[in-house]
Amino acid sequence: MLSSSKRSLSKEDIKTADKDEKESLLEHDSDLDEEMLFTRPSTSSGNENIDNKMDTVKLQIQEVADVMRDNVQKVIDRGERLEDLQQASDRLNMAGNEFREAAKRAQRRAWLQNVKSRIIIISITVTIVLFIVVLDIMVLYLVLR
Numbered sequence: 001m002l003s004s005s006k007r008s009l010s011k012e013d014i015k016t017a018d019k020d021e022k023e024s025l026l027e028h029d030s031d032l033d034e035e036m037l038f039t040r041p042s043t044s045s046g047n048e049n050i051d052n053k054m055d056t057v058k059l060q061i062q063e064v065a066d067v068m069r070d071n072v073q074k075v076i077d078r079g080e081r082l083e084d085l086q087q088a089s090d091r092l093n094m095a096g097n098e099f100r101e102a103a104k105r106a107q108r109r110a111w112l113q114n115v116k117s118r119i120i121i122i123s124i125t126v127t128i129v130l131f132i133v134v135l136d137i138m139v140l141y142l143v144l145r
Contacts, residue, residue, distance in 0.1 A: 014055040021062050 014051075014058075017055065017059050017062055021058060021065075
């Protein structure tokens with residue numbers, strides 16, 4: 001922003017500021033009333049003080065408009081970054097859910113494999129015990145005979 005101290009502005013600076021302001025404002029579908037504002041008749045009464053104040057105000061308005069455009073652009077960029085962050089968060093949440101389901105499936109498979117191995121060990125043990133018992137019965141039958 002311009003400081004409150006008086007600055008000396010050249011006519012070229014003022015014309016450039018007028019032209020830039022006119023172009024930037026007319027880019028956004030201005031009305032005829034707005035166009036008339038910026039094409040006002042020049043004050044040829046020799047009152048340079050009023051022109052300098054008007055030019056200073058126009059420059060300040062231009063600076064404020066530039067700052068506001070920058071702020072709006074920053075807000076838009078921030079919104080885009082927030083959207084990207086939200087999408088990344090959603091993807092991470094989905095990946096977490098998939099991992100949780102895969103972990104549950106792996107846990108079930110491990111439990112089932114553990115149960116199967118215990119059943120096999122118990123079956124082999126029972127078979128061996130039955131074989132020994134049957135063998136003893138046969139030996140005892142043969143001895144008693």
